[in-house]
Amino acid sequence: MSTYEIRRFRADEWEKFREIRLEALKDTPIGFGEWYEDALEKSDEVWQERTRRSAEAPDSALFAAFLNGKPVGTAGAFPRAESLNREMVIYGVYVSPEHRGPRLGVASLLFDAVIKWAREVGGADVVTLSVHERNDRAHAFYRRYGFVDTGETMPYNLDETASLIWMRYHG
Template identity: 40%
Template sequence: MGYLIRPVKADEWKRLRELRLAALADPVARIAFNESFEKVAAYPDEVWQRRAGRSDEDRDPLTFIGEGPDGGWGGMVVVLVEKEGADERGGEEPWAHIVGVYVRPEHRGTGLARELFAAAVEWAWSRSEPAVERVRLWVHEENERALALYRSLGFVETGRTMADPKDGTAIEHEMALERA
């Protein structure tokens, strides 16, 4: 299936909300996302309008969607730039952070996730102010499917871990892709 990979447009905020809620209703949501369905479902319309508007203006956090030939949205990825010193890396160059990765079950295995990641990484590398040399993400230790995908895309575990914000007994691993 051929997908059109593009940023969300400002007037598509209702579709963005629907896709995010579908992600949070998915059975893997408990290990894939740090927000709950209930919390996000209660967000006012202004939150969704602002998110969609930022993507439409090429500002982060930017949401890319994969639109199928029928106009349906098969998945999404969100990317943002974190400024230097934003964490314990201690003032190194800014990096991009990929969050909110979701592909609807009926679109999994089609290559859509790879296309979404390609767009997010290309967008990150295209930044000049600030220039980005590293793309990172966090993945739950039990999310084997995501781990395999990220490794196949060239992401490597950095050795950094953190407790899952929803379950302090579970671990998330940082993975990164350095600019070649």
């Protein structure tokens, strides 16, 4: 069985961050609120800054699952600005196709780490996420992990005919 290392990206790992982000955008275009083509055109400096923020921000974090030094999954958390309570939102959830499924448990390992960070470091009382209404695979995983639909939706920023469904963690 493979051993995955779950940790935050380091600032100097911007090329690895770019690689997994581009893979995610290509694999699941509806999952991330950014088009692959737009991300592909970003300069090295933009990727370096995004990775630095992901690695060093005190109020948000992006974790990755690494296998032999290569990122094979991501999940992060940031504070929800309009929340009346201490709410952290999980974002950037992705696992490479060959590392998906309950047998390997990569998504669960990422969620374990990011939810622990959100509560212990981020001070979250509430952990939420949003999922595209047509991303059935992700929606099913979130439910299995312990998230429930809140009834709240919002328009998807890249296609306003589609919605994002908000879910709350009950674990």
